[in-house]
Amino acid sequence: MAIDVGTLLQILFWGLYAGCIYILLATGVNLIFGVMKTVNFAHGELLMIGAYVTWTLFSLTGLNPYLLLVATVPVLLLFGIAVQRLAFRPVLGSHKLNEIFLSIGLIYLFQNGAAMIWGSDYQSIQSPFASMAVTIGSFRLPLDYVIIIAVTIGILVGLQLLLRRTRLGLALRATSQNRKAAMLSGINVERMDMIAFGLGAALAGAAGTLWVVSGQVFDPYMGSVPAVKAFAIVILGGLGSIPGAIIGGLFYGVAESAATYTLGGAWKDAISFIVLIVVLVIRPTGLFGERGE
Amino acid sequence: MDLDRFRPYLTWIALAVALLVPAFASGSLYLLTTASIALVFMIYSEAWNFLAASGQGSLGHAAFFGLGAYASALTASRFGLPPVLTVLFGGLFAAGIGLLIGLTCVRLKEWFLAMVTFGFAIIIQTLMVSQFAGISGGWDGTAAPALVPSSVPFAPYVQYYLILAVLIGVLLAFRALLRGRIGLAFAAIRENEVEARASGIDPVRYRLFAFGLSACVAGIAGALEIHQFGYVTPEVFGTDISFWPIIYSISGGLGTLAGPLVGTVAVTVLWEGLRGIGLTYARFVIVGLLLILTVIFLPNGLVSLPGRIRAWRRRREGEGD
Amino acid sequence: MNAKYLILIAGLVLAAALVAGCTTQTAQPAALKLGVVSSMTGPASTTGRDMWQSAQLAADEINAKGGVFVKSLGNNVTIALVQGDDESTREGGQKVVTKMIADDKVDALIGGFSSAVVTAHQSAVAENGVPYIITGASSPTITRRTDINTSTMFHHCPTTDDYGAKTIQFVDEIMRPAINAKFGRPADQPLRMAVIYQDSPYGKGVLSAVNDTIAKNGLPIDIVASESYKMGETDFRAILTSVKAKNPDVVYPAAFLNEQVPMMTQARRDVGLNTIFLAVECNDDADYYKGLGQYGDYSIIESRFSPYTVPKGPISANVEKYQKDYAAKFNTSPGMMGAATYEGVYVAAAAAQQAGSTGRAALVTALGSVQVPEMIESMENGTISFENTFRESKSNLYMEQLHWDPATQTLRPKIVWPAALKETEFQIPDWYRPGSV
Structure with a gap:
């Protein structure tokens, strides 16, 4: 199958854009796992709630949806803190399976709660920049995607600054590296749990806004597929490794496109898991993962 | 009111109720159908719960449920064998694939395992609709002969008792296994794998055994369901089919034999009752909340409820003194 | 505090049991x-x-x-x-x-x-x-x-058989001659069609109906690409880029509304696939027009009941x-x-x-x-009425072409086929690029 270089580059660009959503989700999952050693399988539902919050605010105010990022992110931050406090903290330290079961309950709760509040119909909005494009050489790149990629980079840089340059970031990293030692040195680890979960939810909320802005349709069940991909990326990239999440995200984009071409579109989801299983059979902690937890 | 006095008879009471359901159901095929489907899901949930007893939580048991369904439906319709026999073949086939999948899974922990099992359900569904579409009928699915042909008098009742018999067989087998050496080994592995290894238990062998047997029973359940429906489509590999046994087992009582039974009855009654009062999405919300509340406040499920209430009353009385 | 929740759970289950028990039949x-x-x-x-x-x-x-x-x-x-x-x-x-x-x-x-x-x-x-x-x-x-x-x-x-058969009939009777005439191609030049189908009974059914109809009637339509995607997909850019490389004259997606809207938007806006899209009848819903907006301009949809147009004649x-x-x-x-x-x-x-x-x-x-x-x-x-073999009724599916009105910012359909029902003629937009000239 002959594909010229231009086409290939174009497909890579689409992958990069789709990767933004995955990377934001995967970074959130990683942050939460790093600090709490907990996996929230309902992470995709936070993406969905982020999308609906943006949509609701847009319908109410009619503001430029990019500006609504400023409103959606704090809402999801608080929501995440509430979910951590009410649902995850009580089971923290009990059997690990409990967290998985709890997440399943949350998936049912959030998906159908959203269907009750916002209805189960598909929704979509159009960005004010929908018809604008940037021309680079022979490419016509839609302006929205350029903005989305820039916003994602901005968020990731901001997160790195938060983690590396602030006292809060230091405390988060300390909790993530050694919980007991962090506790002994006076860090309130329970508060760190809440903040980490809140930040993870906020990242998912940002991804939700970007999803809506790019003109993609959404419904209460939209979160599960991107979330599953994000988890696969996290496992592939290694738990707790943020560079791993980014490389994993890009790798997945390529693997999915390759599978769509060679095996057919039906394999797009399955290929994620085949890669995942192969990796785990060879290296049970993922490609970049630290040994043990 | 001391529940303890009834405890020894509970099994017999439950059995009597199960045997009498068709009598209550006389004239209501709906009740009988609901009860038959509930029995199938009890078998399926027991299978999931048996795997959980070995410390492994699967998020993709629909893979085995569906494989059993397809294997049985295809052998029954292609070779004209009676479904009563092919159901067993469905179980064996699911067990074979289950052992292969188990080989990749037994060394994985918690959520790695969860993701991989979840993934296998999707991979198998994809195979069924693409590479194996010629055999499986692809998305169109394939017909499955009735478990009990309608020419048999009182077919729906015969079918109910047949499924009940399978359930009782599965329960007896699991009880024998969990009370014996295997149950002890499972508990040891679940609590502390390093210690278990030190005392000479090979966790991989026991985990693999749990995987194979659980897959086998789940396959039988899947086969029983689709012979009841008369048709099988790739939707049997769906996420909801993977999640129901978890909901039933957790709400009833993880790791206990009675748990999945109690959970299935409680959730089914809740589910159908909420339908009766016209709720739609709210039903899922309530089931989700029930699951969350159970995990947080009643980690041993509804079966531990009487004990918890007794303990709570004793504490109250103690305070009163 | 825990005990309260226990009672809550027990209460929920009990209440439901009562409700389930109480649903009785009243004499009708x-x-x-x-x-x-x-x-x-x-x-x-x-x-x-x-x-x-x-x-x-x-x-x-x-x-x-x-x-x-x-x-x-x-x-x-x-x-x-x-x-x-x-x-x-x-x-x-x-x-x-x-x-x-x-x-x-x-x-x-x-x-x-x-x-x-x-x-x-x-x-x-x-x-x-x-x-x-x-x-x-x-x-x-x-x-x-x-x-x-x-x-x-x-x-x-x-059925999916009807969807595919009628659409192909329209493409062969109206679109192929119109495109060949407009671009000065020989009248017998085959039309290049790409099918993008949902991996499901629905999508596969439409695909096989398309292939069967072409083969059965020996129609001059070449299927230059048939790409599948997973149900619920929202990102079609990679598929569309590969479809574009095959130079189709027309693209026929067998998709649901939530898939077809992003697919067409991405094709026109992102990938620059400036061709005419067809759509299966089940998409003819108010949300389809709202979701597509200007990207639906000149596209074709099969229908039997539309929110925005009424076929002329006895049923209007x-x-x-x-x-x-x-x-x-x-x-x-x-x-x-x-x-x-x-x-x-x-x-x-x-x-x-x-x-x-x-x-x-x-x-x-x-x-x-x-x-x-x-x-x-x-x-x-x-x-x-139902025919005797498979007891199917036969509806007169019709084809609509969608037009974007910049003044009102709305996308609305007009019936272009069959002759008995049509409101206006099928048109080829100026921006349309055929697969080959």
Whole structure:
């Protein structure tokens, strides 16, 4: 199958854009796992709630949806803190399976709660920049995607600054590296749990806004597929490794496109898991993962 | 009111109720159908719960449920064998694939395992609709002969008792296994794998055994369901089919034999009752909340409820003194 | 504190048990009892609600006129509907259909949306010999199954075979000559078509109908690409980029609304695939026009019931009245599956009148020969009737071309085919680029 270089580059660009959503989700999952050693399988539902919050605010105010990022992110931050406090903290330290079961309950709760509040119909909005494009050489790149990629980079840089340059970031990293030692040195680890979960939810909320802005349709069940991909990326990239999440995200984009071409579109989801299983059979902690937890 | 006095008879009471359901159901095929489907899901949930007893939580048991369904439906319709026999073949086939999948899974922990099992359900569904579409009928699915042909008098009742018999067989087998050496080994592995290894238990062998047997029973359940429906489509590999046994087992009582039974009855009654009062999405919300509340406040499920209430009353009385 | 939650859980379970125990049957006066199988819960609930509401509208209309005359009872009976929520699942469908058949003792069933859900409860229907007018499932296998007796099941909605056949007929009769003429190509030059199909019975059914129709009639249409994607996909850029490289003259997606809208938007906006898109009839919904906006300009959609246009001729007054009444009653606009279900209720009523009975067997016999004048969907020969082999009704599917009006910022359809129904001519936009010149 002959594909010229231009086409290939174009497909890579689409992958990069789709990767933004995955990377934001995967970074959130990683942050939460790093600090709490907990996996929230309902992470995709936070993406969905982020999308609906943006949509609701847009319908109410009619503001430029990019500006609504400023409103959606704090809402999801608080929501995440509430979910951590009410649902995850009580089971923290009990059997690990409990967290998985709890997440399943949350998936049912959030998906159908959203269907009750916002209805189960598909929704979509159009960005004010929908018809604008940037021309680079022979490419016509839609302006929205350029903005989305820039916003994602901005968020990731901001997160790195938060983690590396602030006292809060230091405390988060300390909790993530050694919980007991962090506790002994006076860090309130329970508060760190809440903040980490809140930040993870906020990242998912940002991804939700970007999803809506790019003109993609959404419904209460939209979160599960991107979330599953994000988890696969996290496992592939290694738990707790943020560079791993980014490389994993890009790798997945390529693997999915390759599978769509060679095996057919039906394999797009399955290929994620085949890669995942192969990796785990060879290296049970993922490609970049630290040994043990 | 001391529940303890009834405890020894509970099994017999439950059995009597199960045997009498068709009598209550006389004239209501709906009740009988609901009860038959509930029995199938009890078998399926027991299978999931048996795997959980070995410390492994699967998020993709629909893979085995569906494989059993397809294997049985295809052998029954292609070779004209009676479904009563092919159901067993469905179980064996699911067990074979289950052992292969188990080989990749037994060394994985918690959520790695969860993701991989979840993934296998999707991979198998994809195979069924693409590479194996010629055999499986692809998305169109394939017909499955009735478990009990309608020419048999009182077919729906015969079918109910047949499924009940399978359930009782599965329960007896699991009880024998969990009370014996295997149950002890499972508990040891679940609590502390390093210690278990030190005392000479090979966790991989026991985990693999749990995987194979659980897959086998789940396959039988899947086969029983689709012979009841008369048709099988790739939707049997769906996420909801993977999640129901978890909901039933957790709400009833993880790791206990009675748990999945109690959970299935409680959730089914809740589910159908909420339908009766016209709720739609709210039903899922309530089931989700029930699951969350159970995990947080009643980690041993509804079966531990009487004990918890007794303990709570004793504490109250103690305070009163 | 824990104990409170324990009591809460116990209370919930108990309350539900009581409710379940208390649902009793009240004695009904003589009525034609129709069970409506629709998904009130789950992913298909939007369509399900539409089906249930349209059935209610039909029943209310018939009852307002005094019901149906049934000879064996010597007087008119009313229509009583029973709601059957299949929860969009196989288990839910099986439970609710046996409930309606055995407990509610319905005389006939109407509805049934997803083919997977319908196949799982068909054997219960077959064993009890219940007449079933299927108005939603699009798989032709539904009434072609040989493992059970489907002779009581009647398919009143086009199948994937019909979708593909009619669309290809339109492409061959209208689009191919128009494109060849406009770009000065030889009249016999084959048209290059790309199919992008959902990996499901629906998508695969349309694909095989396309291939069969072309092969059977030896049409000069080349399928230059057939790409599949997973149900619910939202990112089609990679597929579209590869389709674009195959230089198609026209693209035919077999997709659902939530997939076709992003697909066409991405094709026109991102990938620069400046071609004419076709669409399967089930997308003809108000949300489709709203979602596509300017990116739907000049695209083609197959239809049998549209929210924004009414085919000329005998049925136009009926359609307008239906749309008005539906909007007045439910404060929302009606959809396509609802339209067929609405007619289904009338067809059942006509069968009862013809049979002079509400007995199941009598209804089945009557349905086999019933002739109902077309109502809100244009039918072949102007009547709703079921052919004898597979008991399918045949509707006159038509093709609409969509036009974007920058002044009102709305996208609206105009019927361009067949000749008997058309409002205007098919047009090729200036920005259109053919696959090869």
